[in-house]
Amino acid sequence: MTDHILQEVRAARAEVAADFGNDRARFWAWAREQQEAQKESKKQLPAAPTKPTVKPIAKSKSHAPRKRAVRPARALA
Secondary structure, X not given: OOXXXXXXXXXXXXXXXXXXXXXXXXXXXXXXXXXXXXXXXXXXXXXXXXXXXXXXXXXXXXOOOOOOOOOOOOOOO
C-alpha cells in the first residue's frame, strides 16, 4: 500500500531540488535572501495610526445589597 501524501511530499521535494540543481547550498542561500527581503519589506510598511488614549471608565459600585455579618444569638436568661 502506498501513501499518497508521502508521494506528494517526495515529488515536491524532487521538484525543488531540481530547481536548484540538487545544490543545498544554493537553496539555503536563496531561502536566506527571501527571509531578508521579507524583513526589509516589513520595515518599510507605514506605521499604524495611533488611537487617542481614552481614560478607562471607573468601575461603578455594585447595586447589590451587602450581606451583613450575623451576630450570634443571645442566650435567654
